[in-house]
Amino acid sequence: MLLRLTLLTFLLLTAMPLSAGDFKRPMPFPNLPEGISSFGAAVAGDHLYVFGGHVGRIPGNSQDSLSPHFVRLNLKTPDAAWETLPMQNSSQSPAILAWEGKIYRVGGLSFDNRQGEATVYHSLDEFSRFDPETKSWTNLPSLPKPRSSLDAAVVDGKVYVVGGWNLQGTNVMEAPWHEDALVYNLASDKGEWKPIAKPPFVKRALAVAAHDHKVWVLGGMTQSNQITSLVHAYDPKTDTWTEGPAVKGKSQFAAFALSAFGCGGKLCYTGSDGILYTLDEGKSEWVPEERLLYPRSFLRLVADEGSTLFAVAGISRSAYVPTVEAIDLAADKHAVPKLSEWPVPFAGKVVQGQIPFLTGNSLYAFGGNNSRNPHDFSKEAIVDEAYRFDLATRAVEKLPPLPSAVQSGAAFLAGERIDQSIYVLGGIANPGEKYQSADTIFRYRLRSKGWTDEVGHLPGPRSMFSVVSQGEAAWIFGGSQVTGHGGGLIAETWKWSGSPETPAEVVTEAAIPTRRRSFGAAVLNGKFYAVGGLGEESTIVDAVDVYDFEAKAWAKGTSPKVARVFPSLAVAGGKLYLSGGFAKVDGHFQKVDSVEAFDPQSNAWTVAFEKLPFDAASRTMVEYQDRLLFYGLDPEKEGIAHIALLDPAPESRDYGVEPAGGMDRGNTRSAGSELVARLMRMDRNGDGQLTKDEVGERFRPLIERADANKDGFATKEEIEASAATESPPAGPFTTDGSGDRSPERMAARALEEHDANKDGKLDRSELEAYFQSRAAERPMRRGGGGSREGNGPPREGTTGTAPASPPATAPR
Template sequence: MELRRSMAEFDPDATQAASIRAVGHGIVAELDAAGFADAEEVGRGGFGVVYRCLQRSLGRIVAIKVLTSDLDSENRERFLREGYAMGGLSGHPNIVNILQVGVTETGRPYIVMHYHPRDSLAVQIRREGPLPWPEAISIGVKLAGALETAHRTGTLHRDIKPANVLLTDYGEPQLTDFGIAHIAGGYETATGGFTGSLAFTAPEVLNGESPTARSDVYGLGATIFSLIAGRAAFERKTGEELVAQFVRISTQTVPDLRAQGIPDGVCAVIERAMASNPFARPASAEEFGHELQAAQRHIGLRSDAMALAPLEPAQPAESHPSAADTGGYRQIRFADSDGQRRFFAPTEQIQPESHPSGPFWPPTGPSPWPPPGVPGHSGPARTRRRGILIALALVVTLVLAGGGYLVYREASGPGTAGPTAQEASEPPAVDPTAAWRPVADARVARQQTATTVADGTIWVFGGLDDNGVSARQEGFDPAIDTWKAGPDLPVPLNHAMAVTYNDEPVVIGGWQAKGQNLTAVASARVMAMRDGRWVDLPALNVPRAAGAAAVVGDKIVVAGGQADGALVAPTEMFDGTKWTTVPNIPTPREHLAGVSDGTYFYAIGGRDLASDQNTAAVERFDPVAGTWATLPGMPTPRGGLGATFIDGRIVAVGGEEPTRVLSTVEAYDVVAGTWSQLPALRTPRHGMAVGAVGNTVYAVGGGIKPTHAESTAVSEALQVAPRKTQWAPAWRPLRDAPIARQQTATAVADGTIWVFGGLDNVGSTPKVEGNDPAIDTWKAGPDLPIPLNHAMAVEYGGELVVLGGWVPDGPNLTGKTSDRVLALRDGNWVDLPPLNLPRAAGAAAVVGNEIVVAGGQADGELVASAEVFDGTKWTTVADIPTSREHLAGVSDGTYFYAIGGRDLASDQNTAAVERFDPAAGTWATLPSMPTPRGGLGAAFIDGRIVAVGGEQPTRVLSTVEAYDVASATWSTLPPMPTGAHGMSVATVGHTVYAIGGALRPTHAESTATAQALDFW
């Protein structure tokens, strides 16, 4: 059984939970009085409840964590500390921000946070399966920056896991739930004893030792492993005792991911973070993050930026534990150029000027530092044996007593948010918004600069300031909204280009002034910033200014521009050694913008030497083929624009016309081939610096009048909503299933699509088979105890569960309607509590921690009742509004959706779509499908319900339609090459799969065909 269930069953204080429920109504009234309306419970734990509320004063939706039980003053204070102590983490883009900490009129503490409707990474994995490994590593880099920021304030998280990483509306990960954190100053936000989740807890902590920064690194490594694998490295096995799980975590090596095609370098970084010996791990979260970045670069990926807090002054910080606690040793922190370091030394040896140095400090392998008895050191065998005894005692205590705070940690519900805070003295983070927001202005007003992004910093070079041509180099760090200076260019330049190549900023071409002539000489010079100084690289073949440059793979591409009053048509490409002239740009122009998506170079807009000759041209260069292609033009022709590439889109910003400058911002989706409008700039301009960091576009400086008059230092940012994936133009064929069958049950677990029972071309079957889409291979699972058809299936609590269906009686395929619920546990099928009502041809899905079942038929009659399973019992809830069978059901993690179906015959198909809210126990009617149909399959992907196939009286359908939950609109997708009904439909990653089904109406002609539709 699960740890949570074990603790619930042995909880000695069941009255506490009852007390919490009893005061729920009172809490809603208290929150309303405090200015938070429409409170709706979205999560519950041992000591607290999380509500979704409308904050009246600002008209926004927030999450509020409320202390519900009447605890003593110590626990009330501890609850408030969870909010107050996170003030030092304010503003980090990958830590959830606290908006307010308060107490109601009756003295009940509460913490106000951003509301996260997309829920946590744990929910996403459960809903969509494992993440692509590049995405998981990207998340890991960002969380490493968040964790290091916490560590630098003296805060250990101690419970890092996918459930404690929430996703913003724009898909950014945010670390949350510091409810059991250790805060600098010696106090903790949770009661003493074991804290955290076993599967993500470092072995030394399970061994009874105090957590350290390296313990948090282990938790982050274990989290990244689970994102890639879709499961914890040491998840609890069914029926396994807690002691046995502890022994596995403490003694076994990390499971090898290389068999899944994960690069060796990535696996090695994760394995190092999860080393059983803490001193074999990276010494800090920052070090771990840089190792992840290096792995990204090594395999050709663009390394994600780490948002790190600024270093403290280089001075000793408060030690913890004290010298007395460590047998005469103290732990000392130093801040230096490499970041904050910690080391131990005998008390009498500590001097304020002591400063360990060298690239291998602190030691990464087995070391006498810290000495025995200091947290993080296993000590002699006697100490280790004592630790094991303590750990075993803790395990027993967990089972028998079930510390309330740990139940709370495991019981966080969908949509809950965890704490951080934002101090008024710090600049606000750029929140998801429908408009640009101001950020710190540049130090100098200038335009016609060169711009590139390196390690999360937007670097701006040269340009025209109010005194003429500039050689200044300055960088903007969005994570802390701060500017910094870099070495000036060797010569003043304007209208130059810049890229980051091999981790070095490179400035290319531009104009060198001569006296008052700002465009005196078009330069061919190429300069790289190396080891803090500018060095020359091979020069361009053709001098140019006001051109465009970007890095594609391992090459720099330069196109467009002008020299000596004429347009430059040749394109050039640099391979690290020499420049090669390649085919001319199709539309020669200057004052254009250039970006790269990693595969192609894109030239956007520009003009023919004057702003009354602007162009909307967008052209794409393929460095491999050496060819140009013409793409759909911008809606607004313009030169003097800036552009950047972000999340599959080219974002074109600002520009110049003869009598005005533009605030226009437009985005081109490179997959869909379509343009869309984005919010306009607050300050219209041209010739500005434009760059993207994370999911935010930044616009810096520029000219606010036509030509080169009146430069500005104004900077602003736009956080771009995640790109909605687009579907491929056609389905692709897969390897056929081993058996042709229809009316199967389907569920996804650990990235495998499992197909249960159904009707083959002989009759009903008990066969269970799984398809691994990553390698397009089938494997067999244990047969069902009985043949079943028209059953339902879900993945629940880490187990495959099959529900209901028809059990044949001789040739009668619908001989008996089943109420049986079967779970696959340790390779065997076991019975769970049966349904309240037998049903077949219904729909089921998991919402949060509950299974929802609706629709179906029994004994020739429709079943109207819906049922919900909470892990212990089935509860009958509100009837489905439109009774039907042969319907489909999906979940988005918050709601259950019933799609289509029929009234016992295919000439009575329905287009109904209805949504059930398990929290409220209510149904809602949504816009109907364009095509009424029963016998369809459905899957949920990227905010959409995809309805596939179906049956009509005289034909089967290849129709595929998608419902966008956010916009409440339907669209038509490419039809299946092979129409079918009664098929298995599922989502794994970014692909919808359709397997098997029937090729003719009724139950004739089953097929083994498998096909897939990719979303990009």
């Protein structure tokens, strides 16, 4: 009966459009003083306490990289600011616990060096108590031995400490791991640390939580540097350990640097997957409850005395997060969409017309217009400003200006992993006499944070078009060519590899059937959707055109309920979401408040939201980690951007969608496969094989070696075979003998084995330890050894989304 009611509730929620008030707002709290990882946190009374940690603003490991903050927040008045408390010997990876209104601190990691000096590690044996009433610390009996990368929990008035190692000096490899677990009776005035039954494991970077009068230990890393998903429970009554259900997760890293806590009679955990799991009543399986707005590792999951959990800070997509997110386990509203909004002040004049682009945690905004008049395209109005909005830290960075002012263009990501670039294509410019569509290609390099001197060119001027990444190339659809006060719509579709060596080509069969500009565009299941926009004679296009990249053919799609111009189209949860824009009512343009969703399974559009709590018509919507991100500039105040993150389906059982392929998957390809992809982008005539003339002088020797049958051509299969034979032999970088020495494999192993403080970075001493270990593994040749499989969280530059322009970006 309960299952039927739950299913009925879910069907009603998904069938009925939601209004502006039907949202959960799990992040009403102010940001922490700064983003941190590997810190301690606890809830005592009405306050959330956060202690120490590693800060993202200081590279490496040193006393300077430790957070100087010990703060608390009154959860009953979340609008209040964080209160600064007396700090006691800042450290990272301490266990912070609450019992009977007081805060306890156990162990942790410090450093004996300053920034720029060789790292000298110092695990701590400290155990102390903080009294919130007197705001003072009291030292308690020290741990028998220093311990960091540990975790702890309080069960029935006793502290249990599990896991970790004793890291001292400069040599990480010689650090002893703790094989024992300890208990301390908080109720005793003359307490002492005592050993409990020896755990059936030795690991660190684990999660420890109290539940059902037992100590639960989840995940972590073993002495062999393997991430383990094993779960064990310790029963203080019998002094015995038993094995529980293994940690779940899509990624190998799901069981690493996670956090767990008992709340409302449930045992919960979450980690890099961003899914909150609870242990079922039979204690045999982990059940996914809902998704967090931000997935995070190196976080702390804590709870109040009721049924509310708090996911605090941590690392999300390699960025240090300063936010706190609440999850109410008793609300039984996991299907209710989640929403978080925040303003970001920035020092600029632009008010509309930007070219936004999302990659990783960074939302870039290029160019634009400083006039609120939608028809003002004067030279003075179009700007060269550029910004990067950090979605994790909620900060903004002003970038070097564009090579020249432009608006209403598009952008996409290309290049090898180690040096990727954002290319800003076309748009509207005004060189001095009159405004016109541009044919320029500007290149912004992510690594050097600067524009290159060279400027490329499209086959022709183009603006108000859409670009998507597919099959290792950028596909450019629709748009118009504006000249002064005239111009026409463009049907021709272009395909560009992103390589300066190869010009864009015309894809004849992909010419868009319904000419349009300022439309919504997205790729779903290998198909490009063009929705809405302005067509011939300035009419709003009702028809939906769908291009199948594999079949190389167009088809008509189902039209949405409301035809609109300047909409945004994005993919989340396997559906298309259509937001914003304007419809024509009684001959006049009128904002559209509703958000529609297209389900490819039913081939139908439904109204997902009647109205959002903000002006969706004036904001660009893009996909962000399988969520919907809205970005726009303040309609009245200069220098204010507004960002909103919406999860339309937090009850989903997966976090995110694996990229379908193409340049989005830079972090999953080996170096050999990336070289093959780069070469095949030079296939100018699209016949699936390369000649020496097509690739140029640099790659001619490679083509000659790959041309097995010596017919003067090298096919993709021949190039792949050649790349495989030229790969290095099996070495210390893989366990499968593949010899894949790609940067992502090497980086994964280096971080797993030598990132001692787990801040996601390697300092000088850690790198030295890494290379020393590699040298020891290959005394005679490159063989043997073994690395960990899997990739870390996506980093900036590995995925990209080119959003449609917001409504005020082009003439109407």
